[in-house]
Amino acid sequence: MGTLPSTLVETLRASRGRRGPLLGDARTTAWRVVNAEADGVPDVTADVFGDVYVISLYRDFTPDEEETLLDAAMAAWAPRSLYLKRRPREARVLANVAKESLAPEAPARGEAVESFTALENGLKFLIRPAQGLSVGLYLDMRDTRAWLLSQARGLTVLNLFSYTCAFGVVAMAGGAKRALNLDASRRVLEWGEENARLNGQTVDRYDYVAGDVFDWLKRLAKKGESFDIVISDPPSFSTTRSGRFSAARDYARLAEAAARVVSPGGQLVACCNHAGLPARRFEAMVLEGVSQAGRQGTSLGALAPSALDFPPPPGQEPALKVHRVQVR
Numbered sequence: 065m066g067t068l069p070s071t072l073v074e075t076l077r078a079s080r081g082r083r084g085p086l087l088g089d090a091r092t093t094a095w096r097v098v099n100a101e102a103d104g105v106p107d108v109t110a111d112v113f114g115d116v117y118v119i120s121l122y123r124d125f126t127p128d129e130e131e132t133l134l135d136a137a138m139a140a141w142a143p144r145s146l147y148l149k150r151r152p153r154e155a156r157v158l159a160n161v162a163k164e165s166l167a168p169e170a171p172a173r174g175e176a177v178e179s180f181t182a183l184e185n186g187l188k189f190l191i192r193p194a195q196g197l198s199v200g201l202y203l204d205m206r207d208t209r210a211w212l213l214s215q216a217r218g219l220t221v222l223n224l225f226s227y228t229c230a231f232g233v234v235a236m237a238g239g240a241k242r243a244l245n246l247d248a249s250r251r252v253l254e255w256g257e258e259n260a261r262l263n264g265q266t267v268d269r270y271d272y273v274a275g276d277v278f279d280w281l282k283r284l285a286k287k288g289e290s291f292d293i294v295i296s297d298p299p300s301f302s303t304t305r306s307g308r309f310s311a312a313r314d315y316a317r318l319a320e321a322a323a324r325v326v327s328p329g330g331q332l333v334a335c336c337n338h339a340g341l342p343a344r345r346f347e348a349m350v351l352e353g354v355s356q357a358g359r360q361g362t363s364l365g366a367l368a369p370s371a372l373d374f375p376p377p378p379g380q381e382p383a384l385k386v387h388r389v390q391v392r
Contacts, residue, residue, distance in 0.1 A: 068105070068132055068133055068136075069104060072105075072132065072133065073136045073139045073140045074140075075103070075105060076097075076105070076110075076136055076137060076140035076141065077140045079097060079098045079103040079104065079105070080140070080141060082372075083095060083097060083372060085372065086373060091183055091184075091185055092184050092185055092186075092206070093112075093113065093114045093183045094111070094112065094113045094114075094182040094183065094184055094189070094191070094201060094203055094206075095111070095112060095203055095370075095372075095373045096109065096111050096112075096203050096204070096374055097110045097112045097117070098119075099375055100122070100377070101377045101378070102375040102376060102378070107122040107123040107125075108120070108121060108122070110137065111199075111203055112141075112143075113180070113191045113193070113199070113201075114182055115144040115145070116143060116144060116147070116177055116180065117137065117141060117143040117145070117146050117147070118146075118148075118149060118193055118199055119133070119134070119137060119148050119172070120148075120149040120150075120151050121133075121150050121151060121152075122151050122152070123152060124150075124152055130148070130172075134146060134148070134172050134173055137173070138174075143173075143174060144175060144177070145171045145174035145175050145177045146171055146172050146173035146174050147168075147171050147172060147193040147194065147199075148168060148172040149167050149197050150166045150167070151166070151197065163196060166197060167194075167195075167196045167197045168194075169194040170194070171193070171194075176194070177193055177194075178194065179191065179192045181262060182201065184201070184206055184209065185206070185210055185213065187233060187237055187263055188259070188262040189201045189230060189259055189262070190258050190259055190262060192255075198227070200228050201228065202227070202230075202297075204369040204370075204374050204384045205230070205297070205335070205369075205384075206369075206370060207367060207368070207369060208335070208369075208386050209230060211367055212231060212234050212235055212293070212295070213235075213237060213238040215238065215293070216234070216235040216236075216238035216239055216293070217238055218241060219235075219240050219292035220240065220242045220244075220290075220291045220292050220327075221235040221240050221242070221243040221291060221293045221294075221295065222243075222246070222284075222291040222294045222325060223243060223244065223245045223246065224246050224295060224296045225246070225277060225296065225297050225298045225299065226245035226256060227247060227252050227256070227297075228252050228255040228256045229243075229245045229252075229253065229255075229259055229260065230256075231243070231245075231295050231297075232244075232256060232260070232271070233256070233259050233260055233263055233265065236260065236263075236265050237265070243271060244271050244273065244291070245272050245273065246275065246277050247273075247274060248275065248276060248277070249274065253273075253274055254272075256272060257269075257272055277298070277318075277321075278318075278321055281321040281322060281324065281325060282321070284325045285321075285324040289325060290327040291325055291327060291330065293333060294322050294323075294325060294326050294330070294331070294332050294333065295333045295335070296318060296319070296322050296333065296334050296335060298311060298315075298318060298336075299311075300312075311336045311338045311341060312338055312340060312341045315334070315336060315346065315349045315350065315353065316349040316350070316352045316353040316356065319332065319334055319349065319350045319351075319352070319357075320353040320354070320357045321353075322353075323353060323354040323357035323359045323391050324357045326391040327391075328391070328392055329390065329392060330391055331364065331388055331389065332350070332361070332391055333386065333387075333388050334346075334386070334389065335384070335385065335387075336385045337383055337384045337385075338383070341385070343387075347366075347387050350389055351363065351389065354391055359391050359392060360391070360392040361392075362389065362390045362392070363388070363389055364388040364390055365388060366386060366387050366388070367386040367387075367388065368382060368384075368386070369382055369384045
């Protein structure tokens, strides 16, 4: 099972210190402070949102180990609040039946915080640290969102599996003509609308669509709608109306459906956070899907997560893969 290092406080302090430029960036207050083995703390990640920290555990820790880790984090970082998420492999199966055990609503240390605003590249995002395993913003996508911010002017953007619509917010902030957000959950789409309003953006309910992504891609293609940039960031595993989805098995099918609604010369930005899927295989699956849609795809290269706060484990590639394809 592994044990926590004896010099844990020093390890956690050093990990934070390695984030150098992020520590003094007033425009970005949300980033990863511990990335598991790469920072010397296997099976543990920690994300910082201002003075609120969220620790995730990726194995079954004993109560004593949890207490040791939480005490060390308080000593190393002195946060206002510390929330704990337990993410064993079966967490996605248990999420509905054991939510309070996996993601306690009460903080593990410090004061309770219902919601607050975090900044990323000057944009505001609503964080709810007690709202289940996901708190409102996937931090490993920061550099991809920064890329979109620089590219979106005058373009139309389709944001698939949008969650709280961060890509949609960024696209509109970058001057996009339109950003359409699709997600299975109306609740997270309403959270996305809150994010848009936080940034002074007008909310059109027609651009926040709840439903099965595969169903909606078929509808959009049938209506002849297309988008200059299509962002596809699915969960690694999910169950939808159209069946079970596994990124490692089904990404080509998703890329095919998405490619049908990319404008000629536009881009498909394919994302996958499944560590067990090698980057080369992922790229091949994306291009295979584009080809199956009867389109020509040209690889434009990868957008890697920031090595500053998402260093990969020694000798391994990052879990997150973001591959851009121009579609003709």
